[in-house]
Amino acid sequence: xxxxxxxxxxxxxxxxxxxxxxxxxxxxxxxxxxxxxxxxxxxxxxxxxxxxxxxxxxxxxxxxxxxxxxxxxxxxxxxxxxxxxxxxxxxxxxxxxxxxxxxxxxxxxxxxxxxxxxxxxxxxxxxxxxxxxxxxxxxxxxxxxxxxxxxxxxxxxxxxxxxxxxxxxxxxxxxxxxxxxxxxxxxxxxxxxxxxxxxxxxxxxxxxxxxxxxxxxxxxxxxxxxxxxxxxxxxxxxxxxxxxxxxxxxxxxxxxxxxxxxxxxxxxxxxxxxxxxxxxxxxxxxxxxxxxxxxxxxxxxxxxxxxxxxxxxxxxxxxxxxxxxxxxxxxxxxxxxxxxxxxxxxxxxxxxxxxxxxxxxxxxxxxxxxxxxxxxxxxxxxxxxxxxxxxxxxxxxxxxxxxxxxxxxxxxxxxxx
Numbered sequence: 001x002x003x004x005x006x007x008x009x010x011x012x013x014x015x016x017x018x019x020x021x022x023x024x025x026x027x028x029x030x031x032x033x034x035x036x037x038x039x040x041x042x043x044x045x046x047x048x049x050x051x052x053x054x055x056x057x058x059x060x061x062x063x064x065x066x067x068x069x070x071x072x073x074x075x076x077x078x079x080x081x082x083x084x085x086x087x088x089x090x091x092x093x094x095x096x097x098x099x100x101x102x103x104x105x106x107x108x109x110x111x112x113x114x115x116x117x118x119x120x121x122x123x124x125x126x127x128x129x130x131x132x133x134x135x136x137x138x139x140x141x142x143x144x145x146x147x148x149x150x151x152x153x154x155x156x157x158x159x160x161x162x163x164x165x166x167x168x169x170x171x172x173x174x175x176x177x178x179x180x181x182x183x184x185x186x187x188x189x190x191x192x193x194x195x196x197x198x199x200x201x202x203x204x205x206x207x208x209x210x211x212x213x214x215x216x217x218x219x220x221x222x223x224x225x226x227x228x229x230x231x232x233x234x235x236x237x238x239x240x241x242x243x244x245x246x247x248x249x250x251x252x253x254x255x256x257x258x259x260x261x262x263x264x265x266x267x268x269x270x271x272x273x274x275x276x277x278x279x280x281x282x283x284x285x286x287x288x289x290x291x292x293x294x295x296x297x298x299x300x301x302x303x304x305x306x307x308x309x310x311x312x313x314x315x316x317x318x319x320x321x322x323x324x325x326x327x328x329x330x331x332x333x334x335x336x337x338x339x340x341x342x343x344x345x346x347x348x349x350x351x352x353x354x355x356x357x358x359x360x361x362x363x364x365x366x367x368x369x370x371x372x373x374x375x376x377x378x379x380x381x382x383x384x385x386x387x388x389x390x391x392x393x394x395x396x397x398x399x400x401x402x403x404x405x406x407x408x409x410x411x412x413x414x415x416x417x
Contacts, residue, residue: 002063005030005207008309016063017123019197021190021205029309030207031247032063036254043255053077053222055111055215061251063211064118071117071147073104076215080223080371085339086352090359094369096229097336097352098220101344101377105167107298108213108241108375109139115212116202117143125200126150129193131178131185132203133237133297134164135376140202141171152199154178154185161297161345161381181292182238183303204240205305213241217248220371221258228260230368231319233358235350235375236266236275236310237299243309245373246317262371263319265364266310267354269294269347270323275307279314279321286311295326295384298347298376320363324353330388332356333378343378343385351375 005014007023008031014020016032023030043060051057055076059067079099087095100108117140120128127150130140137153144151151173155165157180168175178185186203193201202209221228228249234242242264252258268276272292278285289302304310314321324332326346333349336342351372358364378385395401 002065003033003035006033008312019123019200021193021201029205029306031309032207032211034251036251040255053219055114055212058215058218061211061215061218062115063208064115064122066122069118069121070114071121071143072114073110073142073146075103075110075114076219078102078219080220081340081342083340086336089339090356091366092359092364092370093367094229095355096369096371097340097342098216098371098373099342099344100216100373100375101348101380105135105139105142106163106377106380107135107139108216108373109135110143111215112204112209112212112240112244113139113143113202116206116209117147117149119208120149120200120202121147123200125198127152127199128202129153129189129199130202131155131182131189132168133182133300134161135298135380136203137173137175138164138167138171138380141168141173144173145171150174152176154189156180156182156185161383163345163377163380163382182301183288186305203305204238204244210240210244210247213244214248214251216241216373217245218252221249221252226258227369228258229262229371231263231265231364231370233265233267233351233355233370233372235296235299235347235373236268236321237272237301237304237347239266239275239304239306239310241373241375242266243306243313246313261317264313264317265319265354265358266314266321267350268321268323269296269299269329269350270325272300272302273323274302275304275310275314276321276323278307278311284311294329296329296345296347296350297381298345299350320358322354322358322363324350324357328353328357330384333385334388336374337378342374344374345376345378345380346384348374348376348378 009028103110274286292302332353
């Protein structure tokens, strides 16, 4: 049972239906709190375990009062792929990829948006807004369209993957490109939502969005039949997802469904890695990156707003954080596609790149069970995939020419020797 919103720092409490994004006393982030004893009683009367895997399989765990208001595109229930060939290459016996690119708009953001937009409808909002490097805008635009809400998204100047931008546009969002970076765009939408109370903000600072994203942890537990992985590796940008997943695991343990917790491992690109640097240095604060740079645009964020939640998740779980170069990210993207047939965008591949680096450095043991979260589909950024792949070869429409191009004649000659 949802009870209140609570500041992660000073523990100030706010009503569940109060529209507030930061603590009014200390300015820190909020999280949704539950009465677990009451929730256990409610679950005892529920048939939730018979419902197919999806975000709303776990509706009893979600901070929604009126389920008739649910705005859904059938999100969640994404595949957990056992990667035998990649695991063998790395010497890992149990490696899985939780592929969030299988969500309706192609990214993990849908988990948060189905709950966040549902809450917006429940609160009577008519307009929603976000700042985005791509996936958030695509997801919010889709769910706003489904709900009949007006939607505005602010994207930073510079390259935005066209796969994501095209989604936000076709879903009918009003897209504004701000001459600045993501952090500046987020500051603007924060101020707008404070000034115009009829506009509901749905970046990951909104604690209701985090509640949707925690369902990934629930699904992992159910897909692995309550056998919790030793480690979960997650790409980190604005840092809402890794903290949401950790919240899901801790809640399942609190409710008695699991006994152990995984080590949360966050991966950032070298050019935008304030959280990884704080973990490595043992600092209690991050040093924002003024001009973040990486080919992985979805995690190109220099001042992640949920950094404190992410640092707490990593440290409280006994996990770690690592940085990877753009070259390592692209190599991992190609490797995952060619060894396991899973096509993900560059930011998603950072979890694979980080895994490879941590295994090679002896940080991740060969006997660990590991789940890498890949956050978005490869078609989110097709240009990058085309640039790093072999170009098509043009040949005449003749069998002999095609045999020659495929090397079939050489193969036959070798076999006949």
